[in-house]
Amino acid sequence: MDKSEKIIVGISIGDLNGIGIEVILKTFEDKRMLEFCTPVLFGTTKTISYHKKALGIEIPVHGITSITQINHSKINILNIWKEEVAIELGKATKISGDYAAKSLASAVKHLKEDAIDVLITAPINKENIQSDTFNFPGHTEYLEANLEGKSLMILMTDQLRIGLITGHIPIAKVAESITPEVIKSKVETMYTSLKQDFGIDKPKIAVLSLNPHCGDKGVIGEEDDKIIRPTIEEIKETGKLVFGPYAADGFFGSETYKQFDGVLASYHDQGLAPFKALSFGKGVNFTAGLDHIRTSPDHGTGYDIAGKNLANPSSFKEALFTALKIFNTRNEYKELTKNPLVVK
Structure with a gap:
């Protein structure tokens, strides 16, 4: 596949103290995944590096400060904050919720601007993510409020x-x-x-x-x-x-x-x-x-196994492949139905 044709997958990293980053990293341990898409994680290289070290996962990542700097052959991390963030694996903290919200907000902004093609969201804690800017029962309601359509x-x-x-x-x-x-x-x-x-x-x-x-x-x-x-x-x-x-x-x-x-x-x-x-x-x-595609795994933050290298990435992989498949199917449908002579 030509690099310019690869689907750009935006990934919000979820609760920093949960298993979200672990299942993301495990998914892309298989280098063949980069043949299907170009991943962009919304967070910081420091945060990802902390999890890599804690889990003993050695995969190269590419830090960028602008979406225009994407490398289609690498796992891209869009650095969206500069400050040090306290990570306490397995604990529900206000800090981990706040930065999960920052990651999601940036990812959705880039999705609306079509700078990324699809969005995959890692799990959040619906309690500690609540704030003046995130006052929703979950991802679905937040996305409906920020995108076009009825979810x-x-x-x-x-x-x-x-x-x-x-x-x-x-x-x-x-x-x-x-x-x-x-x-x-x-x-x-x-x-x-x-x-x-x-x-x-x-x-x-x-x-x-x-x-x-x-x-x-x-x-x-x-x-x-x-x-x-x-x-x-x-x-x-x-x-x-x-x-x-x-x-x-x-x-x-x-x-x-x-x-x-x-x-x-x-x-x-x-x-x-x-x-x-x-x-x-x-x-x-x-x-x-909605007018943009979002998928996620079917599990939660998994605090009880966070940092223990026990999280199964199967559901996250399925979320990734599902997003890619829906993106292609939706584009094919648009192509087939844009001709007014075609009977729907």
Whole structure:
């Protein structure tokens, strides 16, 4: 691949005291990874060097002070702060959260400017990252506020894609948050993403119920019969292949999910608990619906194993390859559909 054609992958380094930098370094220990993309880490060479030394990982890195200085044959580190930063591996500190936010903010700025092609985010601690400039439940909400589009969190492998109708909100607020408008919006976002990001011509989408047993005809709640089912029927009239609501336990227990291109869960743990049971360590978090591509591994900061050289980079590698694949598929879709004579 010509160096000018390589996809530039921006990487926010996440919580400085977690395993994010470790899985990044382990991913690029394999020199062949540089044949697929040009990585740019947003942090400092000193921070990365600290982790390299602590882990005994010896790979060369290229420090730069401007995105224009990228070397397409090396692992680039864009130095975005100069001061010394205290690193305490395995501990949740305010400093590690603050600098995770700095890394993310710089990466997103460069993404918006198209100086990088895709973004991969290493794990953050949702508590210690909070500040006046980061007041969000997580990456997804932050990205939606800073990029164009309506976000949809999708946890995915090659065999399973689960999106969330409601995301990082308390269980007490889930039922009131599931409205026909929200369901339609999330279905539309998933449908569009399955077409443009995954190349699926006629996506088939399943929607999970809110209540156990789909409410048992009102005995365990009326939302499924009064809100979710009528909305699905209305969406079907537009020609989209959308089905449900399905009771989540039977849906996953009987492997019905294998019959669909995408699944929409009513709330966070309804979708993520079975996903991680089926796919942990191989899954990818993809933020669909935005004008730029972001993926991340499906695990957290891993404080308990930070600095011990025990972190498995498999999920981060999958996040990288997924971002590259979606970038190419989306560009192909744009190319195919820009001609007004082409039938979508």
